[in-house]
Amino acid sequence: MKSRLPVVLAAIIILVGGCRAPCTQDELDACSRVERGEPAAKVLGSVNPTILPESLERCVVCADGPGVRKALDAAKKVEGVLKNLGSSKDSPPNKESQERLREGLASENQLVRMDTLIMLGEHDLNGTLKATGDSSWFVRWAAIDTLTKHHTSSIPQVVPALTAALRDEDCFVRYEAFAALQRMNRVDTSVAGAILDGLNHPATVVLPGKDTLPNMTSPKAQAIRDIALNLIEQRESVARGGLDVLVFADALEGIGTLRSEHVPGLITALNHAHVQVRVAAARALGRMKADARDALPALREAQKAPKAQNDATGQGPMSAAIAAAVIETALQESTGTVSR
Numbered sequence: 001m002k003s004r005l006p007v008v009l010a011a012i013i014i015l016v017g018g019c020r021a022p023c024t025q026d027e028l029d030a031c032s033r034v035e036r037g038e039p040a041a042k043v044l045g046s047v048n049p050t051i052l053p054e055s056l057e058r059c060v061v062c063a064d065g066p067g068v069r070k071a072l073d074a075a076k077k078v079e080g081v082l083k084n085l086g087s088s089k090d091s092p093p094n095k096e097s098q099e100r101l102r103e104g105l106a107s108e109n110q111l112v113r114m115d116t117l118i119m120l121g122e123h124d125l126n127g128t129l130k131a132t133g134d135s136s137w138f139v140r141w142a143a144i145d146t147l148t149k150h151h152t153s154s155i156p157q158v159v160p161a162l163t164a165a166l167r168d169e170d171c172f173v174r175y176e177a178f179a180a181l182q183r184m185n186r187v188d189t190s191v192a193g194a195i196l197d198g199l200n201h202p203a204t205v206v207l208p209g210k211d212t213l214p215n216m217t218s219p220k221a222q223a224i225r226d227i228a229l230n231l232i233e234q235r236e237s238v239a240r241g242g243l244d245v246l247v248f249a250d251a252l253e254g255i256g257t258l259r260s261e262h263v264p265g266l267i268t269a270l271n272h273a274h275v276q277v278r279v280a281a282a283r284a285l286g287r288m289k290a291d292a293r294d295a296l297p298a299l300r301e302a303q304k305a306p307k308a309q310n311d312a313t314g315q316g317p318m319s320a321a322i323a324a325a326v327i328e329t330a331l332q333e334s335t336g337t338v339s340r
Contacts, residue, residue, distance in 0.1 A: 023058070023061060023062035027058060027059075027062045028062050028063060030043050030044060030059075031058070031059035031062045031063035031068060032063045034056070034059055034063070034067060034068055034071050035059070035063050035065040035066075035067040035068050036067060037067055039108050040055075040056060040071040040074075040075065040108075044056075053072060053075045053076050056068065056071055056072040056075055057072065059071075059072070060072065074103075102116075102120065102124070102127065104116030104120075105117065105120070105127060105131070110134075110135075110136035110138050110139060111138065111224050111225070111228055112224075113131070113134065113136065113138075113139045113142075114136070114138040114139050114141075114142045114224070114227070114228070115142075115224045115227070117131050117139060117142040117143060117146060118142050118145075118146065118227075121142070121143070121146030121147075121150060122146065122149070122150040125151050125154055125157065128143050128146045128147055128151065129143070129147075129157060129158075129161050131143035132144065132147075132161050132164070132165055137168075137170040137172060137173055137235075138228060138231060140165070140168065140170070140173045141172065141173055141176055141231060143161075144162065144165055144173065144176045144177055144180055145176070147161060147162065147180065148162075148180040148183060148184070152184055155184075158184075159181070159184070159186055162177045162180050162181050162184075162186075163177075163181070163190075163191050163194045164194070165177030166178060166181075166191060166194035166195055166197070166198045166248075167194050167197045167198055167201065168198070169201065170235075171235075171238055171239050171243075171244045172231075172234065172235035172238045172239070172244070174198045174201075174244045174248075175238045175243055175244040175247065178195075178198075178244070178247055178248065178251070179247075187251055187255065188255060188256065189255060189256055189257075189258060189259065192252075192255055192258050192259075192262050193261070193262060193265065195248050195251055195252065195255075196252075196262060196265030196266065196268075196269060197265065198244070198248055199245065199248045199249070199252075199265075199269055199272065199277055200265060200268045200269060200272070242274060245272075245274050245276070245277060246274075246276060248277075249274065249276040249277045249279075249280040250276075250280070252269075252277075252280040252281065252283075252284050253280050253283065253284075255284075257287050257288060258284055258287070258288055259288075259291070260288075260291050260292075260294075262284075263285070263288070263291075263292055263294050263295055266281045266284055266285050266292075266295065267281075267285075267294075267295050267298045269281035270282060270295075270298050270299070270301075270302045270320065271302075275315055275316050278302065278315075278316040278319070278320075279315050279316055279319040282299065282302065282316070282319035282320045282322070282323040283319055283322075283323060285299065285323045285327065286319075286322060286323030286324075286326040286327065288327075289326060289327055289330035290327065290330040290331050290334050292323075292327050293327060293331060295323075295327070296324055296327055296328070299320045299321075299323055299324040299327070300320075300324055302316060302317060302320035303317045303320045303321045303324070304317070
């Protein structure tokens, strides 16, 4: 039989203090789940870090126990971090403050992790590098932004992390990683494989609505929400305009002569939905001449009919035909035969 102790406790508090409402069955159920160890923010349906402690205070009334108190302590630590973040530029956090900030990096709340990284990342290269693999695109963006603002002198660690981000599942993260490498003058043949992987990544972008971020009451929490809203708008622009695809295609045009190891990725790109990518891939194969002999069948296939999307001028087939001719000529000059 289910214990009525939490309800009795709530009734006592109401009689003595007169300031607590009775626990509803939903509250009892939710707070019992927190007590059993389920993530508090998820159970209570809150992404607002400054509201969560208040919700957990109710759980102390409705389902008191070690699990609830542990969750409340953790939430208050994060709340304290947020209230004392300030500007790292104006007042760099000391060692003790940095340790407190790192607690925010482990938060269940993606916006808390993002904001903590923005404030702490300047002082924590390893934590920032680790965050490039976070489950949230908000946090991965913050990691890339932090690396390029504060850690460009750490080339051996930063460039590989940014190169890996060119393969990210999110178009906005790929776009930002490319822009970061471009600012560092690191867009060359060494990142060509990652660019091709990013170009050939399946288009699985889901654009969240702005209403997915609730209003937040405290000034600090509202500031976090405003950053997130701005990022959502930028991400929507990148996704709807295919900007990540366009900059990657442009990079293929100016990156120089690629190597034979890049041929499979270029062959895949010949079937891309965007004509700019198909044209760039064909031209890149043409520049490789005889080294791109394995691409001849795909180039001939690409000449047969223009793609329905964005190819009214027939640029794709024309570029494929020119590339095939260049490769065949190079083969003739080197071997006296042409692959058919």
